[in-house]
Structure formats: C-alpha cells, structure tokens
Amino acid sequence: MILELLSAGLIISACLAIFLDEAVYSVAALAGTFFLTSLLYAFSGAIFAAVFQFAVGAGTLAVLFLAGEMLSETPTKTSQKTLLLIIAVGVLLSLPAIFLSVSGTTSVLSGISFGEALWDLRAVDVVLQGLVIMTVALGIVIVLHEKRKGEK
Amino acid sequence: MDYVILSMVLLAIGIYGLLTKRHLLKVFVSVELIATAATLNFVMLVPSLGKGLGEAFLILAFSTDTCVSGVILALLVVVHKKYGTSDIGDLVKMEQSKEESEVEA
Numbered sequence: 001m002i003l004e005l006l007s008a009g010l011i012i013s014a015c016l017a018i019f020l021d022e023a024v025y026s027v028a029a030l031a032g033t034f035f036l037t038s039l040l041y042a043f044s045g046a047i048f049a050a051v052f053q054f055a056v057g058a059g060t061l062a063v064l065f066l067a068g069e070m071l072s073e074t075p076t077k078t079s080q081k082t083l084l085l086i087i088a089v090g091v092l093l094s095l096p097a098i099f100l101s102v103s104g105t106t107s108v109l110s111g112i113s114f115g116e117a118l119w120d121l122r123a124v125d126v127v128l129q130g131l132v133i134m135t136v137a138l139g140i141v142i143v144l145h146e147k148r149k150g151e152k
Numbered sequence: 153m154d155y156v157i158l159s160m161v162l163l164a165i166g167i168y169g170l171l172t173k174r175h176l177l178k179v180f181v182s183v184e185l186i187a188t189a190a191t192l193n194f195v196m197l198v199p200s201l202g203k204g205l206g207e208a209f210l211i212l213a214f215s216t217d218t219c220v221s222g223v224i225l226a227l228l229v230v231v232h233k234k235y236g237t238s239d240i241g242d243l244v245k246m247e248q249s250k251e252e253s254e255v256e257a
C-alpha cells in the first residue's frame with residue numbers, strides 16, 4: 001500500500017513540477033519528486049540506490065534553487081482551481097502504474113558482483129565517463145580563471 | 153503496482169514538458185524527470201539484470217545525469233546573462249531579428 005501511495009505522490013509532484021508557473025515552486029515540487037523517488041527505492045529494498053538518489057538530488061536542487069531564484073522574472077500565481085486540477089491529473093496518471101502490469105522480464109546475469117559488472121562489462125563506459133567528468137572540471141577551472149582574469 | 157508503467161508515465165510527463173514549456177528552467181526540470189524515469193527503470197530491473205550489473209548501470213546513469221545537469225545549468229546561466237531572458241520563444245525571435253538585420257546589411 002505504501003508503495004502505491006509513494007508512486008501516486010511521485011506522479012503528482014512531477015505534474016506540479018511541470019505545470020506550476022513560478023520557477024521556485026516548480027523546483028520545490030521537483031525536490032518532492034526526488035525525495036519520493038528516494039523513499040520508493042528505500043521501501044523496495046534498494047538502499048544503495050536510495051542513498052545515491054538522495055545525494056544527487058540534494059546537490060542538484062541546491063544549485064537549482066539558486067538558479068530558479070536568479071532566473072525567475074515576473075512572479076505569477078497559480079490559482080487554487082488550477083492547482084487542484086493538476087493534482088487530479090496527477091492522481092489519474094498514477095492509476096495505470098498502480099492497477100496495470102506488464103509481463104515480467106527474464107533473468108539474464110544473476111551471479112555477477114558490482115565490481116565485476118563495473119570493470120569487466122562496462123569498463124569503456126567508466127573510462128569515458130571519467131574523461132567527461134575531467135573535461136567538465138577542466139572547463140569550469142578555465143572559465144573561472146578567465147573570469148578572474150577579466151575582473152583584474 | 154508496476155514500475156515500468158510508473159517510469160513510462162514519468163517519461164511521458166517529462167517529454168510533454170520538454171515539448172510544451174518555454175521557460176528554460178522548466179525544460180531543465182523536464183530533463184531531470186526524464187533522467188529520473190530512466191534511473192527508476194534501471195533500479196527496478198535489478199532483480200532481472202543481477203545486483204552487480206544493476207548497481208553498475210545505476211552509477212553510470214547517475215553520473216551521466218549529474219554531468220547533463222551541470223552542462224544545462226551552465227548553459228542556462230550563460231544564456232540568461234547574454235540575452236537577459238529565459239524564454240525560448242523570445243530567444244528564437246531575437247535570433248531571427250538578428251539574422252534579418254544581417255541579411256539587410
């Protein structure tokens with residue numbers, strides 16, 4: 001029952017994140033989506049995923065709140081009626097996930113460990129992602145350096 | 153309760169937002185929702201993939217998601233600083249008027 005409630009909440013908060021007019025409220029609804037996703041993982045037994053989702057979500061949201069505050073131009077208010085309509089749409093959209101089901105998938109690789117999977121099966125992805133992260137870090141350093149140079 | 157359908161609904165909401173919303177921050181929120189839907193799929197398919205492979209996919213999905221978020225946020229700030237607006241429609245109009253003035257010149 002709790003998983004069904006969490007999934008309904010997840011869809012409602014996702015709808016709010018998209019349809020709410022003001023940027024800060026939209027980001028707050030996205031925070032709710034991340035938190036509920038994390039709870040959904042935790043209650044499904046995927047603690048590892050829950051912790052990761054929570055950490056990544058918290059980092060993203062901290063930056064997003066600042067960006068939302070900076071980028072929001074004219075504050076607009078969503079009426080009570082629209083808010084109720086969005087919640088109703090969210091509840092309707094969550095019904096298929098609660099009551100319908102698709103056929104199960106077959107087990108492919110069951111006895112493989114995390115380290116083996118990461119280094120033996122996905123080694124190219126890991127190396128490429130390391131390169132991407134290093135490039136992003138280098139880009140940030142260069143941009144900050146140029147900015148500081150420009151200020152002087 | 154089916155996680156595949158839940159993930160598909162989240163993906164549909166994200167794609168709808170991506171196609172219809174004009175504010176850049178909303179576009180970013182839509183991308184985040186799409187990424188969450190993909191990650192949800194990875195997590196919930198762990199029993200059929202095997203725990204190790206599922207965790208590996210999860211790590212890769214999270215790091216990709218974080219990189220994408222960083223780049224989009226940086227672009228968002230740069231665009232807002234350069235053009236003074238976050239509305240995609242206004243940005244397109246500005247670009248069109250700039251091209252027209254270049255053609256006239």
